[in-house]
Amino acid sequence: xxxxxxxxxxAVVGTGPAPMLSGSPVGERGSMAAEVWEGLSExxxxxxSKYFYxxxxxxxxxxxxxxxxxxxxxxxxxxxxxxxxxxxxxxxxRALLExxxxxxxxxxxxxxxxxxxxxGGVYIPQDVSGEFLEETARRLRDEYPHLEVSPLVxxxxxxxEPDLEVPRxxxxxxxxxxxxxxxxxxxxxILTNIQSFLQPGDRFLMGxxxxxxxxxxxxxxxxxxxxxxxxTAEFNRNILANLNRRLGTDFQPDRFQHQAFxxxxxxxxxxxxxxQGPQTIRIPxxxxxxxxxxxxxxxxxxxxxxxxxxxxxxxxxxxxLLEWITDERERYALAVGGPR
Numbered sequence: 001x002x003x004x005x006x007x008x009x010x011a012v013v014g015t016g017p018a019p020m021l022s023g024s025p026v027g028e029r030g031s032m033a034a035e036v037w038e039g040l041s042e043x044x045x046x047x048x049s050k051y052f053y054x055x056x057x058x059x060x061x062x063x064x065x066x067x068x069x070x071x072x073x074x075x076x077x078x079x080x081x082x083x084x085x086x087x088x089x090x091x092x093x094r095a096l097l098e099x100x101x102x103x104x105x106x107x108x109x110x111x112x113x114x115x116x117x118x119x120g121g122v123y124i125p126q127d128v129s130g131e132f133l134e135e136t137a138r139r140l141r142d143e144y145p146h147l148e149v150s151p152l153v154x155x156x157x158x159x160x161e162p163d164l165e166v167p168r169x170x171x172x173x174x175x176x177x178x179x180x181x182x183x184x185x186x187x188x189x190i191l192t193n194i195q196s197f198l199q200p201g202d203r204f205l206m207g208x209x210x211x212x213x214x215x216x217x218x219x220x221x222x223x224x225x226x227x228x229x230x231x232t233a234e235f236n237r238n239i240l241a242n243l244n245r246r247l248g249t250d251f252q253p254d255r256f257q258h259q260a261f262x263x264x265x266x267x268x269x270x271x272x273x274x275x276q277g278p279q280t281i282r283i284p285x286x287x288x289x290x291x292x293x294x295x296x297x298x299x300x301x302x303x304x305x306x307x308x309x310x311x312x313x314x315x316x317x318x319x320x321l322l323e324w325i326t327d328e329r330e331r332y333a334l335a336v337g338g339p340r
Contacts, residue, residue, distance in 0.1 A: 029246070029247065030285060032246070032247060033247055033283055033284060033285050033286050034285075034286065035048065036048075036051075036243060036247065036249070036283055036286075037283045037286035037287065037289075040281070040283070040289045040297065041289075044296065044297075044298050045289075045291075045295070045296070045297045045298065046297065046298045046299070047239060047243075047297055047298075047299050049181065049239075049299055049300040051239050051242055051243060052235065052236075052238065052239050052242070052299070052300075054238070054241075054242040054245070054246075056238055056241070056242075057235060057238045057239070057242060060231060060234055060235040060238060061235065063231050064227070064231055064232055064235060067227045067229070067231060067232075068227075069223045069224050069226075069227045069228070070224045070227065071220070071224060071331060071332070072176075072177055072209050072224065072331075072332055073176075075327050075331055075332040076106065076175060076176065076177070076207050076332055076334070077106070077109075078327065079325060079326075079327060079332065079333075079334050080106070080107075080109040080110065080334070081109050083325050083334065084109040084110050084113060085109070085113040087110075087205070087323075087334075087336065088110060088113045088114065088117070088171075089113075091169065091171060091203045091336070092169065093121070093169050093170055093171035093202075093203065094121055094122065094167035094168060094169060094170065095121060095122040095123070095124060095166045095167045095168070095169075095170040095171070096110060096111075096114065096121065096122070096123050096124065096170070096171050096173060097124040097126060097152070097166060097170055097171070097172045097173070098123070098124070098125050098126060098172075098173045098174075098175070099126050099156040099172065099173065099174045099178075100126070100127060100156055100174065100175075100176070100178055101125030101126055101127050101133070101136070102125075102127055102132070102136070103136055104123075104125050104136055104140060106175045106176060106207075107123075107173060107175065110173075111123060111140070111144055111147065114144075114147060115144045115146050115147055120144075120146035120147050120148070121147060121148070121167075122147070122148045122149075122150060122166065122167050123140065123144070123147050123148070123149050123150070124149075124150050124151070124152050124166060125137065125140075125149070125151050125152070126151075126152040126153075126154055126156065127151075127153070127154075128153070128154070128155050129153075130151075130153040133151035133152075133153060134151060136151065137149045137150075137151045152164070156174070156178075156190060157186065157189070157190060158193070159193045159196065160193060160196070160197040164197070168199055168201065168202060169199075169201040169202045169203065170198075170202050170203075171202070171203045171204070171205055172194055172197070172198065172202070172203070172204050172205070173204075173205040173206075174190075174194075174204070174205070174206050174207070175205070175206070175207040176207055177207045177208055177209040177302070177305075177332075178207070179206060179207075179208065179303075179313075180208070180209060180268070180301075180302045180303040180304065180305070181300070181301065181302060181303075182303075184313075184316075187313055188313065188316040188317055190317075191204075191313060191314065191316065191317025191318075191319060192316075192317045192318065194317065194319075195317050195318045195319050195339055195340075198319075198338070198339045199339070200339065201338075202338065202339065203322070203336055203337070203338050204319060204336070204337040204338065205334060205335075205336055206310075206334070206335045206336075206337070207332070207333070207334060207335075208305040208310055208332070208333045208334075208335055209302070209304055209305065209331075209332055210304060210305055210306060210326070210330055210331055210332055210333055211267055211304040211305060211306050211309075212262070212304075213306075213330050213331075214330075215328070215329030215330045215331060216329055216330065216331045218262050220331075221262055221269065221304070222260060222261060222262055222269070225260035225269055225271060225302075226258075226260050230258075232258065232260065233258030236258045236260075236271055236273060236299055237253040237254075237256055237258065237273065238253070239273075239299055240252075240253040240256065240273070241253050247283070247284060248284045249281060249282060249283055249284065250281060250282050251281055252279070255275065255276045255277060255279060256273040256274060256275060256276065256297075257273070257274045257276055258271075258272075258273065258274075259271070259272040259273070259274050259296065260272070262304075266301075266303070267303060267304050267305075267309070268301045268302055268303040268304060269300075269301070269302040269304070270298055270300070270301055270302075271298070271299050271300040271301075271302070272296040272297060272298050272299065273296060273297045273299060274294060274295070274296045275291040275292065275293060275294065275295050275296070275297075276293070277293050278290070278291065278292055278293050279291040305333070307321075307324055307333075310324075310333070310335050314335070314337050318339065318340050319337040319338065319339065319340065320337055320338055320339070320340050321335060321336075321337050322336050322337055322338050323335070323336035324336075
């Protein structure tokens, strides 16, 4: 959820394949039920955060990004406003390929700079929702008549298609600290896929929410996931309501308490739903899950970074960290990398 930025398509990317839930064929519904069953049978019990994003979840997501406590979205946007044009001038990409683009809200500053320079350029918004991408592309073509907008349907966790051709040099962007939703192995695979696509002179731009520091306390970090109005709590419980509608499970969302905390050893926020009393949950086609009072289901992780951890991640993906840009309080960073 730290990787939230304004639309369902943006939110779904970074947490796995798009949830094709409404009207899903029986086979897909069965696969989803098997995945939910597997997650709830693990220790700790888990649900994939991709199931947050039904219509209501997406609306709550948008609301969260505007909350006073939720600093990552506005801090990243400020960094892009301050340094975006400079980055484009310095690295001079002919194309910008944004992974998990959604509505392209995050990259407007970069698009503005590309639009006004000689020759324009090519913007390639990538996301899992083809219909949403086409809508975004139509709007962007009206707003940026000097840019070529070429949407690309795909999942950022998958390798690039071998026949994908883009103007070079290209800048591949993964913003919103989306990378934080993945384990080490998953994040390394994503960066390895990106590295295999890059050529000399190409660049990778990544947003990273940073770990607590002198300028950012644990309290401030945790408050971003425990807002005073309870919007994040409603967002968290909505995952259960979504599964009830789509799978026929019988969760009682009001019998779960929202919990979000910073896990120091793992350098990550964990978001949980804690059972208020013993409960029996039916997963159609799979079986029964028995929850004890106080037992929790983990619904999301959001890893936090510092420069050494990003350098290690880049190295695992055969990338070199070229630029490290942070806000004054070092709460958030833009990392620019290139192929080794």
